[in-house]
Amino acid sequence: MSNLDFLYRASNDDLRLLCDIVVKDKNGNFRMTEGLSGTQTFKRHYPNNIRAMLSELVEEFRLFGGNSFANLFRGNGPEYTEILRDVAKRNKVSFSKRNTDEQIEQYLLQKLFDESLNNASDAELMEMMKELGYPTTNFTRQVALATLMTAWKAGGFQSYILMVSVVNAVMKFLIGRGLSFAANAALTRMASIMMGPVGWVLTALWTIVDIAGPAYRVTVPAVIQIAYIRESFNHPSHLSN
Template identity: 45%
Template sequence: MAYRDDPDLAFLGTLNSEELNDLVYLIIHDKDGERRWTETLTVNEKYKRYAPNHSKYWQEIAEEIQHFGGNTFINIFRNAGVPYKEILCDVCDKLKVNYHKYASTKQIEQNLLMKILQQALEEMSPSQLKTLATEIGLDNISIPSAQAMTSIFLAIFRAGGFKSYQITVIIANAVLKTLIGRGLSFASNTLLTRTAAILTGPIGWAITALWTLIDIAGPAYRVTIPAVIQVIYLRSLSENRTEIEKINQIDISKINL
């Protein structure tokens, strides 16, 4: 099986090895840190030659995602992977996410994140919601509801930019901690502020509840769901790289003062 040209995964070729490291780890290892018996990346000649210089074999990494995606469908014996968008939509179906199949990949990814976030917000107490509102700069809201906060986060996602990236980091970090036992190692610690602490617990509860819907559906979902979350995070990282670098430079300058 070989990598299928996929416009939704081509951006992986713009990432450096450090940025790809978490994605490679979850492809190879399960939640207990053991090697997945279904993974084929570590026997690939390019992996053997270049690892841990992951950027040298990004297509093989993408191919592995397509391979696991193929294993989630009825015909698990076909010798071909499936495009990322098809994997994303399959994950959304399993997690009962509302989306339009003709929508853009990015919009469907946002719908997936909003499904997780919405369930997390519904688990939060009024005091937690108020604290969260304050953390994201909404001081004028007295007692925000989960519905109001969901609308606010949806607007932030649609607007894009660094704020959207921050929320993506927080959600992805909490989800990955729950699903694979470790969060994002590359994301700047300055992004994982009190807002992350406020959301991590409820997001963990939300994804655990969602997980019960698909846990018996097959082991491939234990790869494709966290892999999709990783891809969503990495896409946002790639799209906001310039602003992220500016923020990081400001943080470094403050430390040096």
């Protein structure tokens, strides 16, 4: 799992959420199609030491990435890089063969953010601007969209707040619970604002996913969570700021 080795640096909370995506449905029940929860490794380390069962978790995740017929012959699921590209295509993310996993993950997160902004009301956009400290005296939708998209790409704490808020909304919508983060008033307010716009985007996406097959209910949120974990390491900002 060399291209996912960075997960060993992730917090147990982030890894537990990834584990829950793989083994549990939105109601918190174990999936009928998973086999990890019955193992001694799972029983020994879940939920307090997910890192100790990370290789088994990744293998279970990979099984959801391929269809059962193909897995039967190769003995395991496709590599993460293949699953990521499949999820990116499902979300209509543009990328090339030359792009790295990290770049495609960034494109996926930005696609979710951009579509969320486009689905946000003027009132929601204005609230986002206020939370990030931008003036709204001469508010226009076009300026707000451009400002927020620039903030996303700029890095730093504002970018971090936007990313965490989007991923938190995605997780609440898709699996029923959000990220675990320290109490931060700005982040809490922004996360609340983003719930509406992200919900509109995912309602449309999930209709497509339902048609495509149940495995996407695992691979889509799992890839988004993995992308979030990797991208978090690229941000110098911390929730305590």
